[in-house]
Amino acid sequence: MAGMTSASHNSLRRLLSFLGLGKRAGESDLLEPAELARWYASLAPEERAAVSRELAPRVRPRPTRDPATLPAVATGRLVFEQDGPQGPIPLHHLKVELWDRDPGAPDDFLGEGFTDADGYFSIRYDPADAGAGDLPDLELCFFEPQHTFRKDGRVVESWRRIGSERGPDDHGGLHYDFGTLRLPYWEYDPTTPLARLLINEEGTPPTAYAPGRALAMLKAVNPIELIKRQHLLQIRLGRVPSLEKLQADYPESMTVRMERQAPGSSRGDAFFGERLLNGMFATILDRDPEVPGDPCSFRLYYPWNAYEQDGVHCLPDVDVRLRLEEGRVLPVRIILGLREPGATAPGSPITRRSFTPADGADWEAAKRIARVSVTLDSELGNHLAQCHFNVEQYAIAAHRNLRINPLRWLLLPHLREVVLINQSANGFLVGPSGYVTRASALTEKGIEARLLHLMGSYDWRGFVPAMPVCEGHRYAHAAQLFWKLLGEHVDAFFSEHGDEVVAQWGEVRRFSDDLVAHSAPAFVCRYLRARVVGNDAPWFVRSERMTLDEKAAQPPPRAVSAVTETDSPQPGEVESLKQLCRYVIYFATFRHAWANNLQWDDAGEVQYACLGLRWGKNGSLPAVDDPDTAPPPDEATEMLWISWMLSKTSYGLLLANEEEDVHPRLVERLRAHASEFSALGLDIRTVSSRINI
Template identity: 75%
Template sequence: MMFAVLRRWMGSLGFKGRESPRNEVLDAQELSRWYAGLALEERLAISRELGPRVRASRPKRDEATLPAVAVGRLVFEQEGPGGPRALHHIKVELWDRDFGSPDDFLGEGFTDPEGYFRVRYDPADAGEGDLPDLEVRFFEPQHSFRPDGQVVETWRRIGSEKGPDDHGGLHHDFGTLKLPYWEYDPSTPLARLLVTEEGTPPTAYAPGRALAMLKAVAPIELVKRRHLLQGKLGQAPGLDRIQADYPEAMTVRMERESPGSTRTDAFFGERLLNGMFSTLMDGDPEAPGDKAAFRLYFPWNAYEQDGDHCLPDVDVRLRLAEGRLLPTRIILGMREPGVKQAGAPVTRRSYTPADGPGWEAAKRMARVSATLETELGNHLGQCHFNVEQYAIAAHRNLRRSPLRWLLMPHLREVVLINHSASGFLVGPKGYITRASALTERSVDTRLLHLMGSYDWKGFAPAPPICESHRYARAANLFWRLLGEHVSAFFAEHAQALAAEWLEVRRFSDDLVAHSAPAFVCRYLRATVPGKPAPWFVRSERMDLDAKVTEPVAKAVSPVTCTDTPQPGELEALQQLCRYVIFFATFRHAWANNLQWDDAGEVLYACLGLRWGKDGALSTEADHDVAPPPEEATEMLWISWMLSKTSYGYLLSNEEADVHPRFVELLRAHAAEFAALGLDIRTVSSRINI
């Protein structure tokens, strides 16, 4: 049968017999010689191409009449607390391996909820006079959408297991087969994908992403390399030269056009509202009831530091005045130079606009603090690592559930970029570790605390605090449209979602079991749970009242604890989906795409200021405080690369894996987003940078 299909396929491609005077398609013997002469990669490519054609060309038969059967069980490589973990609903194909000719398809089936498979077949399908050399191959589903919203399913091979050669019996048990499939990394308390030192993740970037990266980075790669080489030769360029060698950043341009404009109090407040730093604005607990008073607090003294950089606790008080958010006081909790231990004694220093140069230095310290918090919190923690935990659980469990069609487009590449970040940004040689005051251990601790504070349950973007709060207005618009999309999807697939609830149960179980312990700092424990705290914005935070009363609280709440949906659980699942897509798309785009605007000037914002000869609060003219040349050029290279590399835009939908309804819904509101400063065409469908 395989030869018959191969003849037709080669004929359709114009492959004709060279030795045949009648120019006919190659006969079986010639095909066998031709196939045997191909490289392994070419034979595999032909097998992948012809496999579906062979299956489609074989006449339907009653499986009960087939004389032979192959059975087995498929489980994850890593066991769970109760023993082997079943790989449910994996497609299993049974093949006859042939040497020198294409393999023969024998039959297919699916693993059941406990991972068992049973494939009936006819040994005669191996070919006349040939006893089958058995092999099972495993496949996961892939999908795309037609323009009308109809789903097109395909299958991607994820593994295989060879059975006996020349099997003449009518029964074979492959036994329990362990497949290393989307395994959790046991060496970290975070839900991270296990990738061995010489291994590769179980997924890959879309082909166009590599070209996008090359296009973005090529213009600045030689600039960075030249700076680093000059440093090694003892001829390191100064910060002014380094800055000038890179494309002009937003703050550099603004300073050229209007000197001092980016260092004003008004610009400081505007970027906290709408820049890459945009974050939750709590009220001022010392001014209860004052709706114009706000506070941002960064508790860096709680973490070990390297002693070379100055990273104080930063307490910023702000006030709305005539539609603008202005800083009114900055309190810095300063350690002594060189002190490294967490919780070190600090001296609190308070600065106001009346303090002149001291105020400007305090604002710079606050900008640096906000930059570091954005990279670790808003960007790496809340988007990258937060979304990764949902991606791993989804890939491990969602195959028959329509939930896969909704979530997978937004989860498809995050583990790849996070795997790169594990050495590039964090870890002993990561840029954050080298360029900030935080040590490798304190970076890990901070990320664990951050991950311990993220939960899908009850989340909604906080309302804007004023008309000029463009970020919050755009976030709420996107959240509303996303809600319409998710609701429509659930209405369309409600019955199938309920029918495949087992997959949702296991998805939820994996999420909760591998999420970080819920983290509530001592200050919040003392001031928020069970107490009136109107200054504390709750909409974007986990339920502190619930978490502090649970014996062993996990950050991520369960969707369900049963194999059939209970009242309210479909609605809870909708909320989870909305949350995940929001952070994989809009929230990541806002934090990531503005990096060159807000972190494209070394003297304006960086990850860490050094103590320097005259103390860390000296002026910008003191380059002993600023990053050294090597870190400065790396910072600008990273900021440009992150902001300018993008592939997989929502509205482009290059892989056609996002439901066209969502694409058109966003496109219809492009003008509203543009009025808020967001080009919706720049929002990616997933995190891949």
């Protein structure tokens, strides 16, 4: 028992004491059976092995028997609850155990097996194992695989029970067919065009948060929960706090601190450009198509007029032109496509107005509108769609299909819990009463359309993080480094386990089939069809975008490309699978961390950046100094609460590897480059291994 902690040693001694083994003089039995089971389950694998070694000489072993010689057999088939286009979908490679159910007494294990590729199982057993004079009361138990990694990278497998099915009582025959059993296991939600998990209103998801996450959430939220509650109570009582008082009650954000130390510093042109490069807004900067051949001119465009709006908030099309000057990216022109106040329909008539730094107060107002626009796009695009919902579609397909393929050791640590946090977002952020719906110009219908278009533009094939546009583009430099290290990690994994990945390629095909079938239709807007599809368009950054020429076909193909369409890999498909793995881990870790963890910095001040601005008096543009155009106090305090909660809640960190499910090689590889990431503004210790906030 070398290497065991004193607490573990005491736990083991108590277990052995209950069993009458290793008991000290004068000690009594300490554990009830249920407590014994809990203690044993809490032991580490090496501690369980120590218990087994201690018990082995004292327990009469059951003679080893050839299952083929056992007289009885139980058969059946497991399928998903929802059918596919060709009928029932088999639940392949699940572990199935057969037990004699004995109410009030320990159950008797009869036998085990696995479902085959078509979901069928056959378990041979001996009815006599139910006990003398007892006919077996049959029951099936179903298990999915779990894993952890040892420090040396070796895998430790375990099984998690996911369900059961009662069979007949006092079964005296030698054959029983359970028939076709439908399990509601990682089902797709048929009511949405996105690949989302079906969770019934009163149902329990097929997964759960790690226990430590709840404490992390309480630790992050408790300091500000009372602040928000106090504000909402004051509002209900008619004692509405000013935005200044409301802001001051919360911890000081980055932009508030900047304004206290140097007024105007967070509102300047240089800071505007810096946050587009390195803030939560960090996104792709295309070259300016109107300045062909100029490597220093850039453009950002947000087509909000394409979506239904509430008519209350001002959310114009935003076209930002920027220029690289002396190592800094500066805004030089902002073009707004303004609807009339009250207009709600997609494609409403707009009036275009152009602003430059020479326009003084109007320029500052235009920058504020642009800042709100990129904040909303970051929340819906960089954060919710590209990370949360994008990763969810890979999580569902992986959990449905990867069981005996070692690919799950590589992917599943980064796909756990995302469906749970996304379920919370369904009502908390989006939906009819979600915060984004209430606080922004987009209606519920407008948000749904925007998310569908975004999801229709994401694909793993060909993805590479865009190159930096300047030395100060810290986000892009960090993305390049992280992508490189992920590539080394994935290559090393396939060098170690690639043969078995190929041997179980049938699971890869089913994984790929589910991904493609349930992804959104590919979306290529009219502008890109006219200006990029079929054209050279050197101004357009293609590295992070799907292959437009392929996805612009009619009828639209699915956004996610297939890895394979066969049960054995064709030339190039193993490399495609490696690319997909690298892509998924990148968005579940680095990209989500960058977008999420900076929310308090970039969305921690109501007057600096929010999700929606209201029209000014008489339908005028929202002025910088007009408090009536800012979010009302109830939305403002909720915004600050959300920004803090999202940025400050952290559990499941890559370098901490709390569940020991991430290969230690990736942990050490990232830790070895911690100083390089730090120089680029990223504390690698704050990057989570999965999306759970």
